[in-house]
Amino acid sequence: MQTLADSPTRHLVLGITGGIAAYKCAELVRLWVRAGHTVDVVMTEAALAFVGAATFQALSGRPVRSSLWNSAERNGMDHIALSRNVDALIVAPASADFIGKLTYGLADDLLSTLCLARDCPLLVAPAMNRQMWQNPATQRNVAQLRADGVTILGPDSGEQACGETGEGRMLEPHEIAERVAAYLQPKPLAGLRVLLTAGPTLEPIDPVRAITNRSSGQMGYAVAAAARDAGAEVTLISGPTALDAPWDVERVNVETAAQMQAAVETRVTGCDIFIGVAAVADYRVVAPSGSKIKKSEASMSLELAANPDILASVAARPNPPFCVGFAAESEHLLEHAELKRRRKTLPLMVANLAQDSIGRSDSQITLLDDHGVHPLPLASKTQSARWLVDHIASLYHARGSSR
Numbered sequence: 001m002q003t004l005a006d007s008p009t010r011h012l013v014l015g016i017t018g019g020i021a022a023y024k025c026a027e028l029v030r031l032w033v034r035a036g037h038t039v040d041v042v043m044t045e046a047a048l049a050f051v052g053a054a055t056f057q058a059l060s061g062r063p064v065r066s067s068l069w070n071s072a073e074r075n076g077m078d079h080i081a082l083s084r085n086v087d088a089l090i091v092a093p094a095s096a097d098f099i100g101k102l103t104y105g106l107a108d109d110l111l112s113t114l115c116l117a118r119d120c121p122l123l124v125a126p127a128m129n130r131q132m133w134q135n136p137a138t139q140r141n142v143a144q145l146r147a148d149g150v151t152i153l154g155p156d157s158g159e160q161a162c163g164e165t166g167e168g169r170m171l172e173p174h175e176i177a178e179r180v181a182a183y184l185q186p187k188p189l190a191g192l193r194v195l196l197t198a199g200p201t202l203e204p205i206d207p208v209r210a211i212t213n214r215s216s217g218q219m220g221y222a223v224a225a226a227a228r229d230a231g232a233e234v235t236l237i238s239g240p241t242a243l244d245a246p247w248d249v250e251r252v253n254v255e256t257a258a259q260m261q262a263a264v265e266t267r268v269t270g271c272d273i274f275i276g277v278a279a280v281a282d283y284r285v286v287a288p289s290g291s292k293i294k295k296s297e298a299s300m301s302l303e304l305a306a307n308p309d310i311l312a313s314v315a316a317r318p319n320p321p322f323c324v325g326f327a328a329e330s331e332h333l334l335e336h337a338e339l340k341r342r343r344k345t346l347p348l349m350v351a352n353l354a355q356d357s358i359g360r361s362d363s364q365i366t367l368l369d370d371h372g373v374h375p376l377p378l379a380s381k382t383q384s385a386r387w388l389v390d391h392i393a394s395l396y397h398a399r400g401s402s403r
């Protein structure tokens, strides 16, 4: 969902070690270059046994380096110069052997020396057979790297090149690109807990029929991902959607408004920020039928009861988290949104026109807070969510300091 085009341009160094997943890095370099990033590729000797340097040279448009010894370019100082003034050094795929070398600070080729002499963050995407990954030696090494401040990306589970199935696959190129972009985002919500609702709710009429709202969940999921990228610990209470759970976000699946409210109530204590993005059905059927209602020619009526307002009840708690609401309106957008903000006593309301937002991947949102109205440009939901999270962070911290 996150589009790389939404990231600022970066200077990255990609270290490729010996593993069959090395071929996937051609796609990774292409994604980064397409997003406007500058990529220097460094390959180990083992990596060159799997893929040729020419591929990476062509894709990155820059020389590929592999040796400590034949570089005249920077007075033979590639192992130092290559990590200076870059945003991150990413090793993908990182073999078990290379992870071992990193752990012990060995430096016997260009890439390992570069990692040891680096002056930038190091992110490592392991790729190996499942037994090699599970081996206590590898697990010890990875734990040590984490303790040393190295970020481990993945690995994934699934079918492996050796024919076995299990944990140890390298993340797909787009996932590595997404996680590197996320890593490099500023972290204004570090140490904070964010609880969100997203998607529609589904109120049963009988076992096969339901009342629901039109909501794909895209905006809520984008806000969850943006809050995670901003450093928050995120829990997402989601109504039924077709979306995958964002990585590193705890997702709790619910169907009805009552279930959504119960899930929120059990998790809201101790959360710092609550964001209600869900399109909660306003009504539920008072007595849903336990069996399928038979079709007949006669008209029928359903008795409906109002659902609880989850957001308003969170905002009315004695010591509420910082509460944010969403108002999707079809007309008089700002008036209705501001009225809702006041009625629900929220410091921040996000307004958008329902017809311009539902089911689309872009949105034009307007933020309403105690300082006034802040319209934002039309953008992808990923970008809108990032702007929203930045705004939430600045209001949250300003509130903290004025207390």
Ligand code: C5P
Residues within 6 Å of the ligand: 197, 257, 275, 276, 277, 278, 279, 280, 281, 282, 307, 308, 309, 310, 311, 312, 324, 325, 326, 327, 328, 340
């Ligand atoms: O439905 P309404 O326009 O009032 O929704 C505004 C905000 O209130 C949204 O953030 C929505 O998630 C939240 N809401 C809620 N529980 C409801 C209705 C709305 O949390 N029953």
